[in-house]
Amino acid sequence: MKYNKNILKAEFINRPNRFHANVIVNGEEIKVHVPNTGRCREILVPGCTVYLREENNPTRKTPYDLVAALKGDMLISIDSHIPNKVVEEALNNGKVEKLKDYTNILREKTFGKSRFDFKISKENGEEYFLEVKGVTLEDEGYCRFPDAPTERGAKHLLELVEAKKQRYGAGVMFLIQIEDVEKFSPHDERDPKFGEALRFAANNGVDIFAYSCIVTEDGIEINKPIEIIL
Template identity: 80%
Template sequence: MKYNKKIVTAEFISRPNRFNAVVKLNREEITVHVPNTGRCRELLIPGCTVFLREELNPTRKTPYDLVAVYKEDKLISIDSQIPNKVVEEALKNGKVKELSQYIKILREKTFGKSRFDFKISNDENEEYFLEVKGVTLEDKGYARFPDAPTERGAKHLLELVEAKKQGYGAGAMFLIQLKDVNKFSPNDERDQEFGKALRFAKENGVDIFAYNCIVTEDGIEINEPVEIIL
Protein backbone atom coordinates (compact mmCIF):
# COMPACT_ATOMS: atom_id res chain seq x y z
CA MET A 1 0.00 0.00 0.00
CA LYS A 2 1.10 3.53 -0.70
CA TYR A 3 0.91 6.29 1.88
CA ASN A 4 -0.33 8.83 -0.69
CA LYS A 5 1.18 11.57 1.43
CA LYS A 6 4.36 13.59 1.23
CA ILE A 7 7.44 11.76 2.53
CA VAL A 8 10.60 13.59 3.59
CA THR A 9 13.99 12.43 4.86
CA ALA A 10 15.43 13.60 8.18
CA GLU A 11 18.14 12.81 10.71
CA PHE A 12 17.11 11.28 14.03
CA ILE A 13 18.42 13.10 17.12
CA SER A 14 16.58 11.84 20.20
CA ARG A 15 13.38 10.36 21.60
CA PRO A 16 12.37 12.28 24.72
CA ASN A 17 9.34 10.05 25.30
CA ARG A 18 7.58 7.12 23.65
CA PHE A 19 5.25 9.35 21.64
CA ASN A 20 7.67 11.89 20.18
CA ALA A 21 11.10 12.21 18.59
CA VAL A 22 13.36 15.12 17.79
CA VAL A 23 14.75 15.12 14.25
CA LYS A 24 16.73 17.48 12.06
CA LEU A 25 14.84 18.47 8.92
CA ASN A 26 16.31 21.04 6.55
CA ARG A 27 18.85 22.06 9.23
CA GLU A 28 16.07 22.71 11.74
CA GLU A 29 15.30 20.60 14.80
CA ILE A 30 11.61 19.73 15.05
CA THR A 31 9.45 17.39 17.11
CA VAL A 32 7.59 14.63 15.29
CA HIS A 33 5.18 11.92 16.37
CA VAL A 34 6.38 8.31 16.68
CA PRO A 35 3.44 5.97 15.85
CA ASN A 36 5.02 3.12 17.80
CA THR A 37 5.12 2.87 21.60
CA GLY A 38 7.68 0.04 21.50
CA ARG A 39 11.25 0.68 22.56
CA CYS A 40 12.86 0.57 19.09
CA ARG A 41 16.20 1.21 20.81
CA GLU A 42 18.13 -0.81 18.26
CA LEU A 43 16.62 1.30 15.45
CA LEU A 44 16.30 4.89 16.65
CA ILE A 45 19.97 5.70 17.09
CA PRO A 46 21.20 9.32 16.99
CA GLY A 47 22.36 10.18 13.49
CA CYS A 48 20.37 7.52 11.65
CA THR A 49 18.24 8.37 8.61
CA VAL A 50 14.49 8.38 9.15
CA PHE A 51 11.48 8.99 6.96
CA LEU A 52 8.65 11.31 7.91
CA ARG A 53 5.09 11.23 6.59
CA GLU A 54 3.46 14.64 6.42
CA GLU A 55 0.15 14.84 8.28
CA LEU A 56 -1.89 17.89 7.31
CA ASN A 57 -4.20 17.90 10.31
CA PRO A 58 -4.62 21.36 11.89
CA THR A 59 -5.50 19.82 15.27
CA ARG A 60 -2.20 17.95 15.56
CA LYS A 61 0.70 19.23 17.64
CA THR A 62 3.27 17.68 15.28
CA PRO A 63 3.37 18.02 11.48
CA TYR A 64 4.94 14.63 10.73
CA ASP A 65 4.86 10.96 11.69
CA LEU A 66 8.17 9.08 11.85
CA VAL A 67 7.26 5.98 9.84
CA ALA A 68 10.51 4.30 8.77
CA VAL A 69 14.20 4.14 9.61
CA TYR A 70 17.36 2.82 8.03
CA LYS A 71 19.20 0.20 10.08
CA GLU A 72 22.46 0.04 8.15
CA ASP A 73 21.17 -0.81 4.64
CA LYS A 74 17.78 -2.17 5.78
CA LEU A 75 14.72 0.06 5.54
CA ILE A 76 12.34 -0.80 8.38
CA SER A 77 8.78 0.43 8.84
CA ILE A 78 8.06 1.26 12.49
CA ASP A 79 4.48 2.51 12.11
CA SER A 80 2.45 0.26 14.42
CA GLN A 81 -0.77 1.46 12.81
CA ILE A 82 0.17 0.15 9.36
CA PRO A 83 0.25 -3.70 9.78
CA ASN A 84 -3.53 -4.09 9.86
CA LYS A 85 -3.87 -2.04 6.69
CA VAL A 86 -1.18 -4.09 4.96
CA VAL A 87 -2.77 -7.38 6.00
CA GLU A 88 -6.24 -6.22 4.96
CA GLU A 89 -4.90 -5.35 1.51
CA ALA A 90 -3.14 -8.73 1.32
CA LEU A 91 -6.30 -10.61 2.34
CA LYS A 92 -8.38 -8.81 -0.27
CA ASN A 93 -5.81 -9.60 -2.96
CA GLY A 94 -5.38 -13.23 -1.93
CA LYS A 95 -1.71 -12.79 -1.04
CA VAL A 96 -1.99 -14.82 2.16
CA LYS A 97 -2.44 -18.16 0.41
CA GLU A 98 -3.34 -20.03 3.58
CA LEU A 99 -6.37 -17.76 4.02
CA SER A 100 -7.30 -17.10 0.40
CA GLN A 101 -10.64 -18.94 0.73
CA TYR A 102 -11.92 -16.29 3.13
CA ILE A 103 -13.52 -13.57 1.06
CA LYS A 104 -15.52 -11.59 3.61
CA ILE A 105 -13.29 -9.40 5.73
CA LEU A 106 -14.41 -7.54 8.85
CA ARG A 107 -12.18 -5.40 11.07
CA GLU A 108 -12.04 -5.14 14.86
CA LYS A 109 -14.42 -7.89 15.97
CA THR A 110 -14.95 -9.01 19.55
CA PHE A 111 -14.64 -12.53 20.89
CA GLY A 112 -14.82 -13.20 24.62
CA LYS A 113 -12.86 -10.48 26.38
CA SER A 114 -10.68 -9.66 23.38
CA ARG A 115 -11.11 -7.65 20.23
CA PHE A 116 -9.33 -9.28 17.32
CA ASP A 117 -8.04 -7.39 14.31
CA PHE A 118 -10.04 -9.42 11.79
CA LYS A 119 -12.98 -11.76 11.52
CA ILE A 120 -13.03 -13.35 8.08
CA SER A 121 -15.40 -15.88 6.52
CA ASN A 122 -15.89 -17.91 3.35
CA ASP A 123 -18.84 -18.93 1.17
CA GLU A 124 -19.71 -21.73 3.59
CA ASN A 125 -19.96 -19.18 6.43
CA GLU A 126 -16.96 -20.66 8.18
CA GLU A 127 -15.56 -17.93 10.41
CA TYR A 128 -11.96 -17.24 11.33
CA PHE A 129 -10.43 -14.82 13.84
CA LEU A 130 -7.05 -13.32 12.94
CA GLU A 131 -4.82 -11.24 15.19
CA VAL A 132 -1.98 -9.20 13.65
CA LYS A 133 1.30 -8.24 15.33
CA GLY A 134 3.80 -5.87 13.71
CA VAL A 135 7.43 -6.93 14.08
CA THR A 136 10.39 -4.53 13.89
CA LEU A 137 13.03 -6.33 15.97
CA GLU A 138 15.62 -7.99 13.69
CA ASP A 139 19.17 -9.27 13.93
CA LYS A 140 21.07 -10.76 10.98
CA GLY A 141 17.91 -11.81 9.16
CA TYR A 142 16.23 -13.20 12.28
CA ALA A 143 13.05 -11.45 13.43
CA ARG A 144 11.60 -11.69 16.92
CA PHE A 145 8.51 -10.47 18.79
CA PRO A 146 7.95 -8.67 21.10
CA ASP A 147 10.62 -6.04 21.73
CA ALA A 148 9.08 -5.35 25.16
CA PRO A 149 6.83 -7.38 27.51
CA THR A 150 3.20 -7.55 26.36
CA GLU A 151 0.57 -9.09 28.63
CA ARG A 152 -2.06 -8.08 26.09
CA GLY A 153 -0.31 -10.07 23.37
CA ALA A 154 -0.29 -13.25 25.44
CA LYS A 155 -3.95 -12.70 26.32
CA HIS A 156 -4.87 -12.49 22.64
CA LEU A 157 -3.18 -15.81 21.96
CA LEU A 158 -5.08 -17.54 24.77
CA GLU A 159 -8.35 -16.09 23.47
CA LEU A 160 -7.50 -17.48 20.02
CA VAL A 161 -7.16 -20.92 21.62
CA GLU A 162 -10.63 -20.49 23.11
CA ALA A 163 -12.04 -19.45 19.73
CA LYS A 164 -10.53 -22.57 18.20
CA LYS A 165 -12.13 -24.74 20.90
CA GLN A 166 -15.51 -23.21 20.08
CA GLY A 167 -15.24 -24.21 16.45
CA TYR A 168 -13.87 -21.06 14.84
CA GLY A 169 -10.74 -20.86 12.77
CA ALA A 170 -8.01 -18.89 14.54
CA GLY A 171 -4.62 -17.50 13.62
CA ALA A 172 -1.89 -15.05 14.58
CA MET A 173 -0.10 -13.14 11.84
CA PHE A 174 3.35 -11.68 12.56
CA LEU A 175 3.95 -9.02 9.95
CA ILE A 176 7.69 -8.35 9.79
CA GLN A 177 8.05 -4.74 8.69
CA LEU A 178 11.16 -5.21 6.56
CA LYS A 179 12.24 -7.46 3.70
CA ASP A 180 15.58 -9.09 4.50
CA VAL A 181 14.35 -11.61 7.06
CA ASN A 182 14.12 -15.38 6.70
CA LYS A 183 13.35 -16.61 10.24
CA PHE A 184 10.97 -15.68 13.02
CA SER A 185 10.76 -16.71 16.69
CA PRO A 186 9.15 -15.41 19.87
CA ASN A 187 11.49 -13.21 21.86
CA ASP A 188 11.78 -15.33 25.00
CA GLU A 189 14.56 -13.14 26.35
CA ARG A 190 12.26 -10.11 26.53
CA ASP A 191 8.95 -11.86 27.31
CA GLN A 192 9.05 -15.52 28.29
CA GLU A 193 5.29 -15.64 28.97
CA PHE A 194 4.46 -14.53 25.45
CA GLY A 195 6.67 -17.29 24.05
CA LYS A 196 4.89 -19.85 26.23
CA ALA A 197 1.50 -18.56 25.07
CA LEU A 198 2.53 -18.70 21.41
CA ARG A 199 3.71 -22.31 21.69
CA PHE A 200 0.56 -23.24 23.62
CA ALA A 201 -1.57 -21.66 20.90
CA LYS A 202 0.24 -23.60 18.19
CA GLU A 203 -0.14 -26.86 20.11
CA ASN A 204 -3.89 -26.21 20.36
CA GLY A 205 -4.52 -25.66 16.67
CA VAL A 206 -4.04 -21.92 16.27
CA ASP A 207 -2.36 -21.08 12.95
CA ILE A 208 0.86 -19.09 13.20
CA PHE A 209 1.94 -17.01 10.20
CA ALA A 210 5.02 -14.87 9.67
CA TYR A 211 5.44 -12.77 6.53
CA ASN A 212 8.09 -10.24 5.64
CA CYS A 213 7.36 -7.04 3.73
CA ILE A 214 8.70 -4.94 0.91
CA VAL A 215 9.28 -1.50 2.44
CA THR A 216 9.87 1.61 0.34
CA GLU A 217 10.08 5.27 1.23
CA ASP A 218 6.44 5.81 0.30
CA GLY A 219 4.77 2.51 1.13
CA ILE A 220 4.80 -1.07 2.37
CA GLU A 221 3.30 -4.34 1.14
CA ILE A 222 3.31 -7.97 2.22
CA ASN A 223 5.96 -10.10 0.54
CA GLU A 224 6.42 -13.76 1.44
CA PRO A 225 6.26 -16.21 4.37
CA VAL A 226 9.37 -16.83 6.45
CA GLU A 227 10.40 -19.85 8.52
CA ILE A 228 8.85 -19.99 11.99
CA ILE A 229 10.98 -21.49 14.75
CA LEU A 230 9.15 -22.08 18.02
Protein backbone atom coordinates (compact mmCIF):
# COMPACT_ATOMS: atom_id res chain seq x y z
CA MET A 1 0.00 0.00 0.00
CA LYS A 2 1.13 3.53 -0.78
CA TYR A 3 0.78 6.36 1.71
CA ASN A 4 -0.23 8.84 -1.02
CA LYS A 5 1.11 11.66 1.13
CA ASN A 6 4.24 13.76 1.08
CA ILE A 7 7.31 12.02 2.52
CA LEU A 8 10.30 13.91 3.92
CA LYS A 9 13.73 12.68 4.95
CA ALA A 10 15.01 13.89 8.33
CA GLU A 11 17.71 13.33 10.93
CA PHE A 12 16.63 11.91 14.27
CA ILE A 13 17.75 13.80 17.38
CA ASN A 14 15.93 12.28 20.34
CA ARG A 15 12.63 11.02 21.67
CA PRO A 16 11.62 12.89 24.84
CA ASN A 17 8.52 10.74 25.36
CA ARG A 18 6.55 7.87 23.80
CA PHE A 19 4.57 10.11 21.49
CA HIS A 20 7.04 12.65 20.14
CA ALA A 21 10.49 12.91 18.61
CA ASN A 22 12.72 15.83 17.71
CA VAL A 23 14.21 15.75 14.21
CA ILE A 24 16.07 18.02 11.83
CA VAL A 25 14.47 18.80 8.46
CA ASN A 26 16.31 21.09 6.04
CA GLY A 27 18.45 22.43 8.87
CA GLU A 28 15.47 23.17 11.14
CA GLU A 29 14.64 21.28 14.35
CA ILE A 30 10.96 20.31 14.62
CA LYS A 31 8.81 18.06 16.79
CA VAL A 32 6.98 15.15 15.14
CA HIS A 33 4.55 12.46 16.24
CA VAL A 34 5.79 8.88 16.70
CA PRO A 35 2.93 6.46 15.85
CA ASN A 36 4.44 3.70 17.95
CA THR A 37 4.44 3.58 21.75
CA GLY A 38 7.02 0.76 21.78
CA ARG A 39 10.61 1.43 22.77
CA CYS A 40 12.25 1.23 19.32
CA ARG A 41 15.57 1.93 21.05
CA GLU A 42 17.51 -0.25 18.65
CA ILE A 43 16.12 1.75 15.71
CA LEU A 44 15.71 5.37 16.81
CA VAL A 45 19.28 6.30 17.65
CA PRO A 46 20.65 9.86 17.49
CA GLY A 47 21.79 10.78 14.00
CA CYS A 48 19.89 8.06 12.14
CA THR A 49 17.90 8.88 9.01
CA VAL A 50 14.13 8.82 9.45
CA TYR A 51 11.18 9.36 7.14
CA LEU A 52 8.25 11.61 7.92
CA ARG A 53 4.73 11.37 6.49
CA GLU A 54 2.93 14.69 6.18
CA GLU A 55 -0.45 14.76 7.89
CA ASN A 56 -2.59 17.68 6.76
CA ASN A 57 -4.84 17.89 9.78
CA PRO A 58 -5.38 21.39 11.23
CA THR A 59 -6.28 19.97 14.66
CA ARG A 60 -2.91 18.26 15.10
CA LYS A 61 -0.11 19.76 17.14
CA THR A 62 2.54 18.14 14.91
CA PRO A 63 2.50 18.22 11.09
CA TYR A 64 4.35 14.93 10.52
CA ASP A 65 4.36 11.28 11.61
CA LEU A 66 7.71 9.52 11.92
CA VAL A 67 6.90 6.33 9.99
CA ALA A 68 10.22 4.69 9.11
CA ALA A 69 13.92 4.72 9.95
CA LEU A 70 17.15 3.42 8.54
CA LYS A 71 19.07 0.93 10.67
CA GLY A 72 22.30 0.78 8.72
CA ASP A 73 21.08 0.07 5.18
CA MET A 74 17.83 -1.54 6.39
CA LEU A 75 14.62 0.47 6.15
CA ILE A 76 12.22 -0.34 8.98
CA SER A 77 8.60 0.76 9.17
CA ILE A 78 7.75 1.72 12.76
CA ASP A 79 4.15 2.87 12.27
CA SER A 80 2.11 0.63 14.60
CA HIS A 81 -1.13 1.67 12.89
CA ILE A 82 -0.06 0.27 9.52
CA PRO A 83 0.09 -3.57 10.03
CA ASN A 84 -3.69 -4.08 10.00
CA LYS A 85 -3.99 -2.10 6.77
CA VAL A 86 -1.19 -4.13 5.17
CA VAL A 87 -2.75 -7.43 6.26
CA GLU A 88 -6.19 -6.38 5.07
CA GLU A 89 -4.75 -5.58 1.65
CA ALA A 90 -2.96 -8.96 1.62
CA LEU A 91 -6.14 -10.84 2.57
CA ASN A 92 -8.13 -9.06 -0.13
CA ASN A 93 -5.47 -9.97 -2.69
CA GLY A 94 -5.14 -13.61 -1.56
CA LYS A 95 -1.48 -13.22 -0.59
CA VAL A 96 -1.70 -15.34 2.58
CA GLU A 97 -1.88 -18.84 1.09
CA LYS A 98 -3.66 -20.59 3.96
CA LEU A 99 -6.29 -17.87 4.21
CA LYS A 100 -6.96 -17.11 0.55
CA ASP A 101 -10.36 -18.88 0.56
CA TYR A 102 -11.65 -16.56 3.29
CA THR A 103 -13.16 -13.87 1.08
CA ASN A 104 -15.41 -12.06 3.56
CA ILE A 105 -13.18 -9.81 5.67
CA LEU A 106 -14.39 -7.90 8.71
CA ARG A 107 -12.30 -5.68 11.00
CA GLU A 108 -12.31 -5.40 14.79
CA LYS A 109 -14.63 -8.22 15.87
CA THR A 110 -15.22 -9.46 19.40
CA PHE A 111 -14.85 -12.97 20.74
CA GLY A 112 -15.16 -13.61 24.46
CA LYS A 113 -13.42 -10.78 26.26
CA SER A 114 -11.10 -9.92 23.36
CA ARG A 115 -11.50 -7.87 20.22
CA PHE A 116 -9.52 -9.41 17.39
CA ASP A 117 -8.21 -7.50 14.40
CA PHE A 118 -10.07 -9.61 11.85
CA LYS A 119 -12.95 -12.03 11.54
CA ILE A 120 -12.87 -13.64 8.13
CA SER A 121 -15.13 -16.25 6.59
CA LYS A 122 -15.54 -18.52 3.58
CA GLU A 123 -18.56 -18.71 1.32
CA ASN A 124 -19.67 -21.85 3.19
CA GLY A 125 -19.83 -19.84 6.43
CA GLU A 126 -16.63 -21.17 8.01
CA GLU A 127 -15.25 -18.43 10.28
CA TYR A 128 -11.74 -17.54 11.42
CA PHE A 129 -10.35 -15.03 13.92
CA LEU A 130 -7.01 -13.41 13.11
CA GLU A 131 -4.91 -11.22 15.38
CA VAL A 132 -2.08 -9.09 13.93
CA LYS A 133 1.15 -8.06 15.68
CA GLY A 134 3.57 -5.62 14.09
CA VAL A 135 7.25 -6.55 14.53
CA THR A 136 10.16 -4.10 14.35
CA LEU A 137 12.78 -5.72 16.60
CA GLU A 138 15.57 -7.26 14.49
CA ASP A 139 19.14 -8.46 15.00
CA GLU A 140 21.12 -9.79 12.02
CA GLY A 141 18.00 -11.01 10.25
CA TYR A 142 16.46 -12.57 13.35
CA CYS A 143 13.20 -10.91 14.45
CA ARG A 144 11.47 -11.15 17.79
CA PHE A 145 8.27 -9.99 19.46
CA PRO A 146 7.54 -8.24 21.75
CA ASP A 147 10.09 -5.53 22.45
CA ALA A 148 8.42 -4.89 25.83
CA PRO A 149 6.16 -7.00 28.09
CA THR A 150 2.59 -7.25 26.80
CA GLU A 151 0.01 -8.81 29.08
CA ARG A 152 -2.66 -7.97 26.51
CA GLY A 153 -0.75 -9.89 23.81
CA ALA A 154 -0.67 -13.09 25.87
CA LYS A 155 -4.37 -12.67 26.66
CA HIS A 156 -5.19 -12.49 22.95
CA LEU A 157 -3.34 -15.76 22.35
CA LEU A 158 -5.29 -17.56 25.06
CA GLU A 159 -8.56 -16.24 23.61
CA LEU A 160 -7.52 -17.60 20.21
CA VAL A 161 -7.09 -21.01 21.83
CA GLU A 162 -10.61 -20.72 23.21
CA ALA A 163 -11.92 -19.78 19.74
CA LYS A 164 -10.23 -22.86 18.34
CA LYS A 165 -11.88 -25.02 21.00
CA GLN A 166 -15.22 -23.64 19.89
CA ARG A 167 -14.42 -24.79 16.34
CA TYR A 168 -13.54 -21.45 14.83
CA GLY A 169 -10.38 -21.06 12.84
CA ALA A 170 -7.80 -19.00 14.70
CA GLY A 171 -4.41 -17.51 13.95
CA VAL A 172 -1.92 -14.81 14.82
CA MET A 173 0.02 -12.94 12.15
CA PHE A 174 3.41 -11.45 13.02
CA LEU A 175 3.86 -8.80 10.37
CA ILE A 176 7.57 -7.97 10.25
CA GLN A 177 7.88 -4.40 9.03
CA ILE A 178 11.25 -5.11 7.41
CA GLU A 179 12.24 -6.84 4.16
CA ASP A 180 15.58 -8.63 4.55
CA VAL A 181 14.88 -10.95 7.48
CA GLU A 182 15.18 -14.71 7.83
CA LYS A 183 13.49 -15.99 10.98
CA PHE A 184 11.17 -15.12 13.84
CA SER A 185 10.81 -16.15 17.50
CA PRO A 186 9.00 -14.92 20.57
CA HIS A 187 11.22 -12.67 22.67
CA ASP A 188 11.41 -14.80 25.80
CA GLU A 189 14.02 -12.56 27.41
CA ARG A 190 11.68 -9.54 27.30
CA ASP A 191 8.40 -11.35 28.00
CA PRO A 192 8.58 -15.06 28.92
CA LYS A 193 4.82 -15.25 29.52
CA PHE A 194 4.11 -14.21 25.94
CA GLY A 195 6.46 -16.89 24.64
CA GLU A 196 4.74 -19.49 26.80
CA ALA A 197 1.34 -18.36 25.55
CA LEU A 198 2.48 -18.47 21.92
CA ARG A 199 3.80 -22.03 22.22
CA PHE A 200 0.64 -23.06 24.07
CA ALA A 201 -1.46 -21.57 21.26
CA ALA A 202 0.56 -23.37 18.59
CA ASN A 203 0.23 -26.67 20.45
CA ASN A 204 -3.54 -26.18 20.55
CA GLY A 205 -4.02 -25.65 16.85
CA VAL A 206 -3.74 -21.87 16.51
CA ASP A 207 -1.99 -20.94 13.27
CA ILE A 208 1.20 -18.92 13.65
CA PHE A 209 2.19 -16.77 10.67
CA ALA A 210 5.28 -14.61 10.22
CA TYR A 211 5.59 -12.52 7.06
CA SER A 212 8.20 -9.99 6.05
CA CYS A 213 7.29 -6.78 4.22
CA ILE A 214 8.65 -4.77 1.34
CA VAL A 215 9.25 -1.36 2.89
CA THR A 216 9.85 1.75 0.78
CA GLU A 217 9.99 5.42 1.64
CA ASP A 218 6.39 5.93 0.52
CA GLY A 219 4.70 2.61 1.28
CA ILE A 220 4.72 -0.93 2.61
CA GLU A 221 3.29 -4.27 1.45
CA ILE A 222 3.40 -7.88 2.58
CA ASN A 223 6.26 -9.88 1.11
CA LYS A 224 6.73 -13.56 2.04
CA PRO A 225 6.54 -16.04 4.96
CA ILE A 226 9.70 -16.51 7.00
CA GLU A 227 10.89 -19.30 9.29
CA ILE A 228 9.27 -19.47 12.71
CA ILE A 229 11.26 -20.89 15.62
CA LEU A 230 9.22 -21.50 18.77
